Amino acid sequence: KIWLDVATYPVSDKQKVPNNADGWQTLADWLERQGIGRVGIEASGGYERDVIAYLHQRGFEVVLLQPRQVRAFGLYKLRRAKNDQLGAALIAECAARSDARCHAPDSRLIAFGEWLLFIEQIEADIACLKTRRERFTDRRILEEIDRSIGELKSRCKAQLALLQAAVREHDDLARKLDLIESIDGIGIRTALTLVILMPELGRVDREEIAALT
Structure with a gap:
């Protein structure tokens, strides 16, 4: 089970809840009793x-912090x-102490993110098989591995095409995808990753985007 460790500032009260629906409700109720409206995660x-989405629904202002920001603040x-x-x-x-805030999660990007993760896992399986292939010389084994690699490549290509089509059903995401793909050296695979995993594009300046990347 995954847990959420919670602390308040400036008065340091502590709480620990499971990272699930029951835990989020317990957390939100506790924060409301504490009079807290701004939450850092x-x-x-x-x-x-999911917990960010729930807290937004409950009316909390959420600040999403990158690990490097927290480390730098600690130093x-x-x-x-x-x-x-x-x-x-x-x-x-x-x-x-931060003036940043987190926009409410885009449910479309959450779903697309899972789809992209599935594609990434297929790609990882292909890389694993290619590494495994280097250990063999038997033609029968090599042919079997090559057949598996070919099947996975076909599946990956098909899933990528389906994901691109699904993203393009949304006009705002399609415009962003076309704009990113128009940059020299960026193909559709990278463009999809940026659109899906970096919703901050178009909201913050280029220095912040570079740091986030």
């Missing part, structure tokens, strides 16, 4: 998306988090 590979404060609770306290103070 550190990005953690997608595990934060500035001459503090190094030694456990999850200390890390939560650092995130709370960082969010309180």
Whole structure:
């Protein structure tokens, strides 16, 4: 089970809840009782998306912090988090002093993100098979591996085409996709990744986008 460690600032009250629907409700109720309206959450590979969406629905202002931001703030404060609770306290103070905020998650991008992850996993399987292939000389085994690689490549290509078509059904995402793909050296695979995983494009300046990338 994945847990959320929570701390408040400037009064350091602590809470720990599971990262699921029951835990989010418990967290939101607790925050409301504390009179807290602004919440900072550190990005953690997608595990934060659902709780952010729930907190937005409950009317909280959410600040999404990148791990490097939290680390830099910790160095500035001459503090190094030694456990999850200390890390939560650092995130709370960082969010309180930050002027950034997180837009409500786009449900379309959440779904597309899962689809993109599936494609990435297929690509990882292909890379794994190519590495495995280097260990063999038997023609029968090599042919079997090559057949599996070919099947996965076909599946990956088909899924990528379907994902692109699904994204293009939305005019705003299609315009963004075309704009990114028009840049020299960027193909549709990279363009899709940027559109889906970086919703900040078009909202923040180029220095912030470069740092985020």
